[in-house]
Amino acid sequence: MKIGRMLAAASAAALLAATGASADNILKWGANRDIGSLDPYSYGDSFTINVLNHVYEGLVRYDRDLKIEPALATSWEIQPDGITWRFTLREGVKFHDGADFTAEDVVASLERVSHETSPLKGNLPAYVSSKVVDDRTVDVTLNGPYPLLLNDLTNIHIFDKGWLVANNAELPTDIGAGVEGFATYNANGTGPFSVVSRKPDAETVFAVNPAWWDEPEHNLDGFVLLPVNSPATRVAALLSGEISFTDNAPVQDLARLEAAPNVNVLEGVDLRTVMFGFPFRETLVNGQPNPFIKPEVRQALWKAIDLDAIHARVMRGKSRIAGAVVAPSIPGYAAELDELPGFDPEAAKAALAAAGVPEGLEFELNCLNDGLVNEEQVCQAVASMWSRIGLSPKLDIAPRAVQTPKRTGGTTDVYTLGWATLPMLDAYSPLLQIFHTKEGNAGVFNWGGWSFPELDALVQKAGQELDTEKRLAMETEALKIVKDQAIMIPIHQQPMAWAATDAVTEMPLFPDNKPRLWFARM
Amino acid sequence: MLAFLIKRTANAALVMLAVAFLAFLIFRFFGDPVEMMVNEQATQEQRDELRERLGLNDGFLTQYFRFVANAAQGDFGISYRNQQDVMTLIGERFPATLELVIVATILSLAVGVPLGVLTAIHRRSRLADALQIGSIVGVSLPSFVTGILLILAFSVTLGWLPAFGRGETVDIGWWSTGFLTESGRAALILPSIALSLFQITLVMRLVRAEMLETMRTDFVKFARARGVPAARIHWRHALRNCLMPVITLTGMQIGNLIAFALVTETVFQWPGMGLLFIQAVTFVDIPVMAAYLMLVSFIFVVLNTLVDVAYAFVDPRLRDDAVPAGGK
Numbered sequence: 142m143k144i145g146r147m148l149a150a151a152s153a154a155a156l157l158a159a160t161g162a163s164a165d166n167i168l169k170w171g172a173n174r175d176i177g178s179l180d181p182y183s184y185g186d187s188f189t190i191n192v193l194n195h196v197y198e199g200l201v202r203y204d205r206d207l208k209i210e211p212a213l214a215t216s217w218e219i220q221p222d223g224i225t226w227r228f229t230l231r232e233g234v235k236f237h238d239g240a241d242f243t244a245e246d247v248v249a250s251l252e253r254v255s256h257e258t259s260p261l262k263g264n265l266p267a268y269v270s271s272k273v274v275d276d277r278t279v280d281v282t283l284n285g286p287y288p289l290l291l292n293d294l295t296n297i298h299i300f301d302k303g304w305l306v307a308n309n310a311e312l313p314t315d316i317g318a319g320v321e322g323f324a325t326y327n328a329n330g331t332g333p334f335s336v337v338s339r340k341p342d343a344e345t346v347f348a349v350n351p352a353w354w355d356e357p358e359h360n361l362d363g364f365v366l367l368p369v370n371s372p373a374t375r376v377a378a379l380l381s382g383e384i385s386f387t388d389n390a391p392v393q394d395l396a397r398l399e400a401a402p403n404v405n406v407l408e409g410v411d412l413r414t415v416m417f418g419f420p421f422r423e424t425l426v427n428g429q430p431n432p433f434i435k436p437e438v439r440q441a442l443w444k445a446i447d448l449d450a451i452h453a454r455v456m457r458g459k460s461r462i463a464g465a466v467v468a469p470s471i472p473g474y475a476a477e478l479d480e481l482p483g484f485d486p487e488a489a490k491a492a493l494a495a496a497g498v499p500e501g502l503e504f505e506l507n508c509l510n511d512g513l514v515n516e517e518q519v520c521q522a523v524a525s526m527w528s529r530i531g532l533s534p535k536l537d538i539a540p541r542a543v544q545t546p547k548r549t550g551g552t553t554d555v556y557t558l559g560w561a562t563l564p565m566l567d568a569y570s571p572l573l574q575i576f577h578t579k580e581g582n583a584g585v586f587n588w589g590g591w592s593f594p595e596l597d598a599l600v601q602k603a604g605q606e607l608d609t610e611k612r613l614a615m616e617t618e619a620l621k622i623v624k625d626q627a628i629m630i631p632i633h634q635q636p637m638a639w640a641a642t643d644a645v646t647e648m649p650l651f652p653d654n655k656p657r658l659w660f661a662r663m
Numbered sequence: 664m665l666a667f668l669i670k671r672t673a674n675a676a677l678v679m680l681a682v683a684f685l686a687f688l689i690f691r692f693f694g695d696p697v698e699m700m701v702n703e704q705a706t707q708e709q710r711d712e713l714r715e716r717l718g719l720n721d722g723f724l725t726q727y728f729r730f731v732a733n734a735a736q737g738d739f740g741i742s743y744r745n746q747q748d749v750m751t752l753i754g755e756r757f758p759a760t761l762e763l764v765i766v767a768t769i770l771s772l773a774v775g776v777p778l779g780v781l782t783a784i785h786r787r788s789r790l791a792d793a794l795q796i797g798s799i800v801g802v803s804l805p806s807f808v809t810g811i812l813l814i815l816a817f818s819v820t821l822g823w824l825p826a827f828g829r830g831e832t833v834d835i836g837w838w839s840t841g842f843l844t845e846s847g848r849a850a851l852i853l854p855s856i857a858l859s860l861f862q863i864t865l866v867m868r869l870v871r872a873e874m875l876e877t878m879r880t881d882f883v884k885f886a887r888a889r890g891v892p893a894a895r896i897h898w899r900h901a902l903r904n905c906l907m908p909v910i911t912l913t914g915m916q917i918g919n920l921i922a923f924a925l926v927t928e929t930v931f932q933w934p935g936m937g938l939l940f941i942q943a944v945t946f947v948d949i950p951v952m953a954a955y956l957m958l959v960s961f962i963f964v965v966l967n968t969l970v971d972v973a974y975a976f977v978d979p980r981l982r983d984d985a986v987p988a989g990g991k
Contacts, residue, residue: 174942175942177744177745177746178745178746178747180746183746184700184744184746185700185701185705258716260700260701260705260713262705262709263701263705263706263709314746315716321741321746321747321748322746325745325746325747340934341745341747341752341755341934342756342932342934342938342939342942343828343829343932343934344828367827367828367932368932369827369932370929370932370938370941370942371807371929371930371932373811373814373930374811374814374826374827374930374931374932377811377814377815377818377819377826378818378826378827380819381818381819381822381826383818383825383826383827511945540694540945541694541698541699542693542694542695542696542698542699542945542946542947543692543693543694544694545694545695545698546694546695546698549698549707549710579707581706582706585705585706585707
């Protein structure tokens, strides 16, 4: 193991030395954080999964337009029983260590990710079991008819069974048991890049996989992931050319980066919709009766928010004002859901009075300072807008780790939430996880504790409807209930900004804010 | 001397137990690690189960005693975030922090002591005034500001030195050093300057004050009267008498440097213990936070002891006193 690591380090040095001598295309990716581990199943962290997707692949993947296309599986069909999916696997695929990709690997990987102790178990909610039919065919059995299996599978990385067994890593690492795992330090996938070496918090070196099964669209010889946590340092490193790309260009430095001669800024609107949620309990945290149970009160609060002002001032014109809880490109979205209520504080005030809300009603407004883009400022702006209609929101701003227990435990009132529908990229994701009544794996983010049986019925039906058109119609109908009831108030889709030096000639910007370097050119 | 050491060790153990106790007392205000560990799609049940498995539902006293019992056997657990053994994780980062701190300390002495002597013996000169004013700036600028300014000047504008990272390192056994490669040495320059700036001004001001004091003493006057060259009086006799507080300060400050290197490490993405700790705080990685605090308090205790011992070597009067005092 020690020797292995030293060899890896030596070859990394060799790779880097080689890149220094010739003009190889090594992309230096400066991220705002490091990956947690080389094991994608070790920590429920979408950045880690995103980076490791360059090494490991799923049965299906997203293309340039975020549409699902075949990857390690070439085709699939639902068996007559409606709950078993038969996948035909790609031939001639090899892992980085030369082992052949077979049906055994798929079963071992699905078992691993859905094991008891896997923090990613929830990523494959419908999975029951899988079995090898022959070398090139796998049957996956679900707990019922489920239309979104492919969406889930885009993020389920496939390991080599032989490698897992040989290194005693068939099970995900269990921190509770206090054991380290081989896959935490080593990686062996089928993807376009392989891991050469890793120094946590310093650098992780990836080399191109010459034996990749797909025709590469990129022209990289490798890339180096360089975490640079401090935003100012990241900007400086980009300006000095020490990194060639960052997927996290600080909003306050965009003007400076744009002015620099050798840097290009890539700006877009993220899929993440920022919204406010309300408590549906009898009383507020301070013991007062809870007026937010009434839909007219929630609607009044919506009308009281000057969305244009937030867009222009707080987000510097870079956000997209939203009326719906999902972004336009998400299946299930409908334009009529995106209509805005119209800013009208007078009407809002009158509506509050009519609903019997006492003047100066105090409630907690729970926000994060390490969550969404400019979240503190958004909350401050909204709090002052609500004060103007005679309410007294009490701002409670703290890091995610501190706020989440209050939110899940129901010890706060109004809260923020950003939802990008990842990794599913379908309106079913917020409908099931936020708007459905809290039960089982549904409504995990239903922190307000609401329950709309009509909505639940639609979501459940959609979750078993295999006809896409019918399913999306149901989802739209459910989203209409969300809108009419103003269960949550959407504010905007937040901006995202990447930046790259001139050396990078092509870097497609993805609205799910995930770099996919297998499309990059330099 | 033996009794002195035993007493010291017992003190150290007590201090560390107290630090761990306080640490566990405040950990619950850091938030819930489980919320940071699981995927968005995990159900409440899965979250509760993980919390139970990690023993986070136990009272803080139970958690504290479990930690102490394990730590006494050298087991600090597995990092929640990196899924690596905590001691290995800290061991990997320790060389980076220590090399940075050593260079910063040498720098602060090499620059601070001569500047202090110069400002003391030429205390009416323009240069001394300028240095005095400059040192106020050095003391009052926060190190992340100086760090960013250094990066802007030397990395972005001039392009001479790297803005972040540690460069290439060479492994000698478990120790990874940046001293042996060109990029490693280049990477050390900016962070060590940023880290030592405060230290330099501190040493300089201390040496100056002590020198002014010493220059008024009788033995300096006698030495002058005897015709000893001024340089010899200043740099040898007077300076030597000033070094006691400088040693104390430097020793104590090494602990501070290690503890506060985390700001410099964050600015320069220096892969040391401070950076590890900052990330552990963000992700509520309790095993890493606990082990780090233990280590830092251990370093403080050791340094305190070493400073006491060093006193004895520099000042013979203390040496004679120290043994009976310790043996009482």
